[in-house]
Amino acid sequence: MAVQSPPAPRLAFVCASTPAARKAKARLEEIYGASTSAEADIIVALGGDGLMLQTLHRNMRRLKPIYGMNLGTVGFLLNTYRETNLLKRLKKARQVTLTPLRMLATNTRGKVSEVLAINEVSLLRSSRQTARIEVAVDGQKRLPELHCDGVLVATPAGSTAYNLSAHGPILPLGAGLLALTPINAFRPRRWRGALLSRTSKVEFTILDPKKRPVAAAADSVEIANVAHVEVTEASDTKLTLLFDPEHDLEERILKEQFAP
Incomplete structure (x- = not known):
């Protein structure tokens, strides 16, 4: 009897107001489908660190992991933007828990x-x-x-x-x-x-x-x-961010301490 693969996670895409972010959202929804933030298993944020903070605040009570892709400037809290292999990246992503x-x-x-x-x-x-x-x-x-x-x-x-x-x-x-x-x-x-x-x-x-x-x-x-x-x-509130293994938040914070 064949073993069935687990269903792909439902994704909700949110974006900044920039033309590039809006275009990326439309393209990704076309490829991976679109759910509301309430229905989704994972929320994908497209923009900069400001957009990521907004997304975290808006979904603070939903307790859903958030995966960001950088379409802004610094992108400290986000991963590199790529359209391809998003589901594989999400499967391999590491979880980081933040307490506000x-x-x-x-x-x-x-x-x-x-x-x-x-x-x-x-x-x-x-x-x-x-x-x-x-x-x-x-x-x-x-x-x-x-x-x-x-x-x-x-x-x-x-x-x-x-x-x-x-x-x-x-x-x-x-x-x-x-x-x-x-x-x-x-x-x-x-x-x-x-x-x-x-x-x-x-x-x-x-x-x-x-x-x-x-x-x-x-x-x-x-x-x-x-x-x-x-x-x-706020020890009663835990926020989960997802990062690609090569974009580990703890490693980025450590690197900042040795930046010239």
């Missing part, structure tokens, strides 16, 4: 907003004056008054993005750490940030928020005029 951050932001009117961030939670001044922020970790005040343009908490996956631009450290995926990084710190002048356990609770209290307003952002979602921000790991 949970931001609880309270504005000056007392409204609390909860947003998840895959890369980082960042606080940025909203006026010409420097922000003044108290920083506490696990309930203990570590910096009574940080004078800065802003400050951020980055995941390992996000440590090569805005965090790296702010001269923060690159974190290996398995390090179990978060990066707490200041953005143009004026005082304490020599403070360059800290490495924290992934289980840490980081709290930011804005000092004089009316005179020195601050906005908080979880990836691309921004909350204006915050008074207090709490950041913890």
Whole structure:
């Protein structure tokens, strides 16, 4: 009796708004068929890292693996774009699990907003004056008054993005750490940030928020005029990315640490 091969996975293709991405989506749907994101076994994202982050956020509760193909610029979270042998690539792909951050932001009117961030939670001044922020970790005040343009908490996956631009450290995926990084710190002048356990609770209290307003952002979602921000790991949420063996995310993060 012949052994039947398992059915091919159902694929949902999502794309950026660029002509190249739209053309690729139409072509791939013609070759491999098209399912909705709710019906699919795997979601295939076509675009850049921004599109990948959007796709992860939109499908965060679906618990479905996402495989990206780069039609943008950097493509750190995506694989090389090729039309051929996609099903074979998906079968051989390695899984990487990401855990986002949970931001609880309270504005000056007392409204609390909860947003998840895959890369980082960042606080940025909203006026010409420097922000003044108290920083506490696990309930203990570590910096009574940080004078800065802003400050951020980055995941390992996000440590090569805005965090790296702010001269923060690159974190290996398995390090179990978060990066707490200041953005143009004026005082304490020599403070360059800290490495924290992934289980840490980081709290930011804005000092004089009316005179020195601050906005908080979880990836691309921004909350204006915050008074207090709490950041913890969203341990109840797991995101699965698929990578070709030759495009291993852990290896790419390691290579970034030796980039000239």
